[in-house]
Amino acid sequence: MAAPEADSLEALYDAFASMNMEGGWHRKFPALWPEPRRNFLPHVWRYAEVKPILDRAGRLVDTAQAERRNLTMFNPVEGNVYSTVRTIVAAYQMIRPGEVARAHRHTPNALRLILEGRGTYTVVDGSQVEMRPGDVLLTPNWAWHSHANGGGEDCYWMDFLDVPLVHLMEPMFYQPHPAGLEADVTELAEAPIAFRWEDTLAALDAEQARVGEGAPASVTLGPAQLDTIALRMMRIPAGVETASLRTTANNIFAVVRGNGTTVVDGQAMEWRFGDTVAIPAWRPFTHHAAEDAVLLQVTDEPVLAKLGWLRTETP
Structure with missing residues (x-):
């Protein structure tokens, strides 16, 4: 194969590729994209x-x-x-x-x-x-x-x-x-x-009285907190579905009580006591309780918020 001309683009690319460098105008793989990619799976x-x-x-x-x-x-x-x-x-x-x-x-x-x-x-x-x-x-x-x-x-x-x-x-x-x-x-x-279960239930009862019996109630566990992980307990009354939510935060939900279904990006997943539901970032999701349910939400929101990357939408 003939060598590229000394002043050609091909020769230019060869010159900096050997130096572990890449021209930003012709990347093999993009470094930026319009919104978070779907990598991890529900x-x-x-x-x-x-x-x-x-x-x-x-x-x-x-x-x-x-x-x-x-x-x-x-x-x-x-x-x-x-x-x-x-x-x-x-x-x-x-x-x-x-x-x-x-x-x-x-x-x-x-x-x-x-x-x-x-x-x-x-x-x-x-x-x-x-x-x-x-x-x-x-x-x-x-x-x-x-x-x-x-x-x-x-x-x-x-x-x-x-x-x-x-x-x-x-x-x-x-x-x-x-x-x-x-x-x-x-x-x-x-x-x-x-955080004691009886104290969590009391806090949920108070929040439920505030939002009404037919709505989901959520309380943040604290005041002691971790720097990188936020925790919430959510109560969903039987027959109630939460509003659709999409966030740049990653979420894991653990079922403390009850049973129901979570739909993530169109994928329905049933759950009951002790189950674990993984919801990767930027996937729209809703929860539906078949009976009164309590879920623990474990989320990396504090990291995203600290860095100015937290976005939440109701698609």
Whole structure:
């Protein structure tokens, strides 16, 4: 093949391609596009199918082999092996009576929604707090945390972490506790990091009275919050459908109570207690409750809002 002429476009491209550079006027792949692309997929994970697998893992995998006996929910988009949505990962976890998950800390923020079982507790930076069904508990980044089951029941919960965001930004640090567990521990009945189910129900009752019985009611969990993840509890009365919403934020919904259907970008997904629904960014969605339902919304809105990228529409 003849060499390109010295003053031709082909020669120009060869000159800077060998320098790991690309001309902005002839990109092979665009760097900008009119609106967010549809990358991650809507998906639902069913607790009724997961729980028996966790039970089998409880018999086969002890805490010496895996301190955290969990099953991570990875989005089925091609090439993905970890993230549930772009910036958040969710997992189901189970701890058996007498087991202790040793303390560690990491830069990702984390939280958990307790599904079933009593007698377990978490220790976060020296504060020991009981975990009960319906409770939501926070583990802020770089806080020591461990879990233990001092009761007689297997305990099941859901974890949510911003690990995929940390992967993208690179500041990942992880450290196991040098002694295995924190030595100076204070047992607390209540703590800012623990949102009790009965308090959430009371807040939802108050909000329901304000918006009316036939409308969805939503409350933000706080005042303690994570920097990268916002949390809301939403109650949807039986037979009610939420307004269609599209947002640049990524969302995961966990079913705390009831059953119904979520339609994401035209795809209908049924859900019931304990299920997990992934709704990637910029996909229009609605929820419909077949019976009175309560959903936990886990969203990366704080990140988008901080950077000026949060957009929400009602298409």
